Amino acid sequence: MKEERIISTLVGLAGACSNNGKTENTDLLVLRALAFPLLCPNYDEEELCRIVDEIYSEKKTIAPNCFECMNPCGNTSDYDMNRIYEAEEGIREVKLQILEKIQEMAFYVFNKYESEMDIDFFYKALLYIGNDISEENLHHLLSETEKMEQEIQSGGI
DSSP: OTTHHHHHHHHHHHHHHHHHOOOTTHHHHHHHHHHHHHHSTTOOHHHHHHHHHHHHHHHHHHOGGGGTOSSOOSTTSOOOTHHHHTSOHHHHHHHHHHHHHHHHHHHHHHTTOOTTOOOHHHHHHHHHHHSOOOHHHHHHHHHHHHHHHHHHHTTOO
8 A cells, every 4th residue: 555654644643633623624634635545546756745744734733742742642643554464364454444445435525525524534533543443343433434435425425
């Protein structure tokens, strides 16, 4: 997955938002970053770096003290994507399924985004990806993701 750096930084941004709130730009950035591989299928390293830098900039705006913290808690840290690949097979498969689905969903939502839309589900999914969650809870999230996907495809969101 070429977009691992994007997912890694988005998990950190989701963590920052869970403790500090969001700006008026955060939701649209999260959607655009999740959808980035679908919005820009032939992206190059420069474009990848640009979106990652935007995520870092937003995270720094939301949680400026985290960048200078001498005792980081890890809540806003980039996620090590190797943790997915090294996880038990069931957990790895479900997390990758959820990631694929939220990227596709973000693409559809991004294209009709309105500022009053509630996209908190995407933050929740990113936090689940970035934490050690039981396979059972990941399956619950996958079910929730599939319901949300149906709602989006039917124009309900």
